[in-house]
Amino acid sequence: MSSPEPLDPDLLALSDDADPPHEVISRWRILIVDDEPDVHLATTFALRDSIIQGRELEFLHAYNGDEALQMLSQEHDIAVVLLDVVMQGDNDGLLVADAIRNQLNLQELRIVLRTGHPGYAPEYQVIRDYGINDYKTKSDLSQIRLLTTLTTAIRSYQQLHAINTSKRGLELIVEASGQLFERRALEGFTSRILANLAELLRLPSDGLICVFNARTPSRRPQHAWTVASASGRYVSLEGLSLSALARPELVNAIEHAIRSRSNLYSGEFAVLFLSRQRDHEAVVYLHTGRPLDDIERQLIEVFCSNIAIGLENIALFSQLQDLAYIDPLCHVPNRTQLVSQLGQMRLHAMGDECVVLIDVDHFSQINDALGHLIGDQLLQSITLRLRGLLPRETLLARVDVDMFAIAGRAIHLDLDAIIAAFDRPFSVASHQLRVQITAAAAKLGDTEEDGLGCLKDVTIALNLAKQGMRGGLLWFSPSMSSASRQRLSLLNDLEQAIASNQLTVYYQPQIELQSGRVIAVEALVRWPLPGGHLIPPDQFIPLAEQSGLIIELGEWLLDTVCRQIARWRDEGLGGLRVAINVSMVQFNHDGLIDLLADALRRYQIPPELIEVEITESVAMRKPEDVIARIDLLKKLGVQVAIDDFGTGFSSLAYLQRLKADRLKIDRAFIRDMGSGETSIAEMVINLGHKLGIRVLAEGVEFPAQAAILRSLGCDEAQGYMYAKPAPADLLTLWLQETNRSV
Known part of the structure; x- marks a missing residue:
């Protein structure tokens, strides 16, 4: 091994963009792997007190490949490995380098190979394949060269670490944002924020989130801020208002962020201000225990932007919830929420x-x-x-x-x-x-x-x-629901019956009392069943009126009647007038006049052969509107009759203006004649004659009733005494056999 060169004190202070010592936030960790202890001593001595990229150096030591790999598997944030090529074996350094990259998967860590024997220098292909970043001979590593080599390696590590940290952070932010946006309740959303921030910064989850509630009435703004979620050492503060927190330093930091509407960073904590709209503000207080570096702050800024959007989404979802489930006028649950709550009540019923x-x-x-x-x-x-x-x-x-x-x-x-x-x-x-x-x-x-x-x-x-x-x-009572279902079923059947022409029309003659001639008939809808029975009109007519189906039924009836009038004309019975009952719904329908005019034109029928019957109650509901509608009918040439007259309270002034052709005395007053009560019938007859209106009595069943009516001057009558309602074919035979028609 070569002896280290003498140290130059001026070189010990060499650094790139060195920060003042009090701003050093951590150390670069350097692992020296060499089987010669002197190399460890010389390297640490040469680099003592050095500062590179604003940080001091921390040295770790391994004396063979196994120790190095074990240490690398346990220690974190090692930036550079100074690795001897030849230790116990000729290729120990290369094997360690291969394990670092392929087994431990440490891609950011920089590997600098050192050897005391220049002849052992690996080829370029080996350096590339083993992910080696630099190669130096020990004789070349003077203090300045060693410092330069480490500076280059640390810069490379720093850049890779920043890139990978940002990448991992952004991936975490994307994943966390997806999880956060799935939250629909504020509590779950805010608690998840604290967990995500701790994971992003690799810190314990120690923090709290205050949210602004614009609905809180207070003169002190602090009362409108509430701790929505808290974790770690702050968990006991959850649910308290900001003004109730007995921690002045914490409250001051949060209020500073609220006033400045910006983030606040210190050596021990970070305060993050989140804002989208005034009603959707929040502040995150996070205990870090250390300063956050630039990359961490940048990641936090990105994450906070997503959090702010998520908070607004929570607020919008809450508004949608209110719109969906709360009545905006009375601020109580609406129909949708009632239905939902009723279902829940059934599940947890007490009886x-x-x-x-x-x-x-x-x-x-x-x-x-x-x-x-x-x-x-x-x-x-x-x-x-x-x-x-x-x-x-x-x-x-x-x-x-x-x-x-x-x-x-x-x-x-x-x-x-x-x-x-x-x-x-x-x-x-x-x-x-x-x-x-x-x-x-x-x-x-x-x-x-x-x-x-x-x-x-x-x-x-x-x-x-x-x-x-x-x-x-x-x-x-359950029977009400059963009856309702029966009515609905009957209504569906009626609609089908109209569409498939299953209904029929019966006709009841109207007799001129003095001559005994049949001068008109009343058309009555009947609904026959397959077995020959009839569904009573008082069951299906009200249903048709309530459902609006009466319009279709009326169209069918008018067409059927006009076709029958044309047939009677061809059979020599062309003078028969036909009375058609029209309900209030039909009478008020805008298409009634056009419908009548179209049917008269298609079948070439004189309009005076059609008589529209309306009840007294319909006539008096909105008299002015009724008078206007009757005027249109009269202009068309159609006759008008007031049915069930005497059962209501008609104004004589309106009655005169109605210009009706006929008044029909209700059958109840005819029935009372048997007991000698004739005053109402007599009054109606006299009133009609004074107004120039013919009078017809309904429900005449006995000769005595007919005799009284004749004596009172009644013009016409109909009832079982003369004939029951019958299908058109039977009525035609009866008319032809009796020769009583006009």
């Missing part, structure tokens, strides 16, 4: 759970009269009053514009008090508003198992209550 629906009657009238602002304030007042009557564990939801739901254990609900709460008026702005409600309730065990089915069942009960007992409370 006495129930659901109550409360509908505010005629709420639209309040909106129309006072405006939507007053209507909204009324709904908010109702919410507050109901909330005050319910325990915390009971769910209150708004499920429709004017409908609320209550769900919870019956033992916690005082339904009488809830209903009675609406006896007192609500003070809204300058108004004292009295509100009537209709309610329905159901035991959870009586309804369908899922939340949607449960709500459907109690809604069935509410609809029944609104039809028959407004202002009351109706309890659901």
Whole structure:
């Protein structure tokens, strides 16, 4: 081994961009591998007190290849290995170099081969294949050359380490960001941030995260900052407000970052300020125990950008949650959340759970009269009053514009008090508003198992209550759901029956009382079943009206009637007028006039052979609109009859303006004639004649009734005494055989 050259004191201070000693943050670790102790001593002596790239040197020693590999497998952050080529064997150094690269996979570490025998210098191919970074003879390693060689190796190590650290850090950031963005709750998100930062910096997880809550009402900003998550030595602080933390140095550091809206680094901790929007701010305090280098700070900056985006995503998700599950006006759960909670209640039922629906009657009238602002304030007042009557564990939801739901254990609900709460008026702005409600309730065990089915069942009960007992409370029973399913099934069958022309029309003659002639017929829809039975009209006509199917049914009926009138014309019965009942839905339909005009044109039928019948209740619902619609019918040439006259409370002024052609006395008044009661029938007949309107009596079943009607001057009659409703073919035969038609 060559003797070391004398040391030049001026060379000992050589360094590249050396930092002042107090800024040295760590040491470069150098492993000397050589079987000669003098080489170890000479190398450490030559490099004592040297500073390279701002750091001192720390030497580790191994005296053979096995020791070196064992040390390298246990120690970390070794930057350079000064490796003797020839130790116990001629190729020991090369074998160690191969193991370093291929077994221990230490790619950043720099290998400098040294030998005291220049003849053992490896070829270029060997240096390349073994990943050797430099080769020097021991005689060449003067102090200056040794320092220069190490500086070059350390620079290379530093650059590779920085690149790989950045690469590993970025890979971790990408992976961590994916995990973070999967989080939907703030607590899980913030706790994961602390774990990811500790992993990124290879530090223990000691830190906390404060988040800003803009909804916290306070004059002191510190109260709006809360420790959302904490780990390690700070775990006991989780959930506290920033103002409640009894650690002045920690609070001061966090407040400094908040005021400056920037990151703060010190030798023992880092404070990271995260901001996207004012309501989505957060501060991370991380105990590091050491200063962070430039690469670590840069990685943290990148990571914090992703965290800030993630925080905003959490806030946006929270807003979406509110939009999806919270009613924005009353700030209570909405229908979607109610359905979800009902499902959960079924899973954890105690046996006495129930659901109550409360509908505010005629709420639209309040909106129309006072405006939507007053209507909204009324709904908010109702919410507050109901909330005050319910325990915390009971769910209150708004499920429709004017409908609320209550769900919870019956033992916690005082339904009488809830209903009675609406006896007192609500003070809204300058108004004292009295509100009537209709309610329905159901035991959870009586309804369908899922939340949607449960709500459907109690809604069935509410609809029944609104039809028959407004202002009351109706309890659901399973038979209601069964009846509802039957109605739905019947409605589906009706739609199919119309589409496949399974319905038929029966006709009942209308008789002129003085002459006994048949002057008209009334068209009545019938629904025959395969077995010959008929489904009563009072079962399917209301269903058709409620569902809107009455429009299609009306079109089919009009077409069928017009086709039959044309056929009777061809058979010599062309003078028969046909009365068609029109419901309120049909009468108000914009296409009624065009539909009539089109049918009359297609079948070449005189318009006076069609008579549109509307009930007195329809005529008086919106008289001005009805008068305008009747005027259009009269211009078309169609006749108009008022059915069931006498059962309502018609204004005589409106009746005169209706310009009806015919009044039909309700069958109830004809039936009363048997007991001598004729005043109403007589009044209707006289009224009709004074207004120039013909009068027809329905439900005439006995000759005595017909005789009285004739004596009172009634114009026309129909009923079982003359003929029952019959299919068109049978009625045609009857008319031809009796020769009673016009």
